Amino acid sequence: MKKLSLLLCLAMGVSLLAGCGQGGKENKNELTAWVWNVNVPVLETAEKRFQEQHPEFDLKIVEMGTSDVYQKLTTGLLAGGQGLPDIVLVEDDRIQGYINSFPDAFLNLTDQGFDKETESMFPEFKRDLVSKEGEMYAFPFDAGPTGVFYRTDIFDEAGVKAEEIKTWDDYIEAGEVIKSKTGKDLIGLDLNGDDGLYRMMLNQQGTFYFDEQMKPNLTSAESVQAMEVHKKLKEADLVKNTVGWDAWISSMVQGDVATAPSGAWLAGSITQQGKDSAGKWGVIPLPAFEEGANRASNLGGSNYTIMKSSKNPELAYDFLEYFSTDEQTQLEAMKGGLFPSLTTIYDEELFTEGVDFFGGQAVWKTLADQMTDIPSVNYTGDFPYAKDEAVKAQSEATSGKKSIEEAFKAAQKRLKNRML
The missing domain is CATH 3.40.190.10 (Periplasmic binding protein-like II)
Incomplete structure (x- = not known):
């Protein structure tokens, strides 16, 4: 019960809003995601590109404040997954608490195909954050x-x-x-x-x-x-x-x-x-x-989880695998100030060229060079x-x-x- 105490506190006073989740929807091409502010346009742009290969794909993005995401997520988890969406964005400093307190609530991505080759595309500190006993439970996204x-x-x-x-x-x-x-x-x-x-x-x-x-x-x-x-x-x-x-x-x-x-x-x-x-x-x-x-x-960063209660876990996995490893998505994220944790993008021109705002310094390279050394x-x-x-x-x-x-x-x- 001790591990749930903080999460219970977060949930106090919050009503269970099943309508915010997937409810009884049966559309096999539709997903719902809970995210906040700057992540919204990144998801919207990625959805359009994903639709080029999956024209019937539909992503319903529910924008809310960070604290609201956690309150509703906690409430849904305590209710056994009721009212939760397919996808939830969770920050680095929260992800371990949720995975450890609700180990059966999040989709095991390793079982879905998140293999060692995919893992190698992200720095070790991000992989460690979203794994439990060697199994991955979230797609790393931005870092700090x-x-x-x-x-x-x-x-x-x-x-x-x-x-x-x-x-x-x-x-x-x-x-x-x-x-x-x-x-x-x-x-x-x-x-x-x-x-x-x-x-x-x-x-x-x-x-x-x-x-x-x-x-x-x-x-x-x-x-x-x-x-x-x-x-x-x-x-x-x-x-x-x-x-x-x-x-x-x-x-x-x-x-x-x-x-x-x-x-x-x-x-x-x-x-x-x-x-x-x-x-x-x-x-x-x-x-x-x-x-x-x-x-x-x-300092900072977030990750995308798939709820085990999702009615479309395979589609959610396919979309997030694309989303987290697509280089164009990472470039879109940077427009809003999100620094990608996808290491394969660090050789792109954006990371090696000078930035006018910073007097021509290649600041993104200065920051990217740290990623493999972060404990x-x-x-x-x-x-x-x-x-x-x-x-x-x-x-x-x-x-x-x-x-x-x-x-x-x-x-x-x-x-x-x-x-x-």
Whole structure:
């Protein structure tokens, strides 16, 4: 029951809307998919191309908010699959929880033909996310390889060369020079509301909230080391307090901060919302904790699942196999800021040519080059609990209310209690 506790909470107060699913439909050429925002046009375009070989194919796309998808998915799963569609999009940080809590609810793709050759088209960390006991349960789609997005105009004004930043110590030193020369903060963070930078730092060190045995790992040496960097940034007065998404994006596009460590998807946001800053951007890999150590990490991403309750599982598999391995689909996804996890596309011209918005830098290659080095980590179904406690510990540690060790020891204890 413990593994279902979080999912039950998500489902509370949500009525079972069987009409949103496939109900009793008998059309063998029709599928229904639940997705959110930028994924809609990608599916619509792929549907049209798939129809060239399957003219009677019909994909009914139901767009809703991410939280609504999870609430309705959880409700349907608890009802034994009632009211669920054929296809559901699930983020990286949620997929393991669903597969482990409802192992019989998702179609086993390996049994359907998802073989080793197909698996090899995706990076190992994505394959590990969607598999259980060696069997695949979702098609990997987008990913979030990370980098430090930086304002080249601010770096130039300060006389700092981004390519010389190799470690987190280098990053802080560069920030101190930038602050003294330009008055600009190095980074925007919501230390009381989000821990994205901390998660990136854990991932690049090959660990996460949970260890290889799925046990809480907030007190690890890697966790302490990651938070020490946060504390140094705060104490050096290099952090601009950016509460919420809008404040964070605004701080970058308006030039109030010099850098933004983030996933590849940030490129879409700053391109769309910071048109006046075109040509003033660059990207470097995350700094390492020591020179020569791993700089690859991931933040964000999603995968497409097929519900076992689907009346058309073979058609759903055929469409998603096409969708996830079709290179044109991946290019369409990138228009909306989704970075493909299909590795066979990385040799395409789009990934090797310069991007005007980023001053001619081949930024997609910078990000794609990380994909094979991103460590696999365990999110588990208790990810939301762990994130909540990690954010609380981060706030206490960076504000000086507690030492890093004290804050994360207390967070780990609370997390264990919530997992009972």
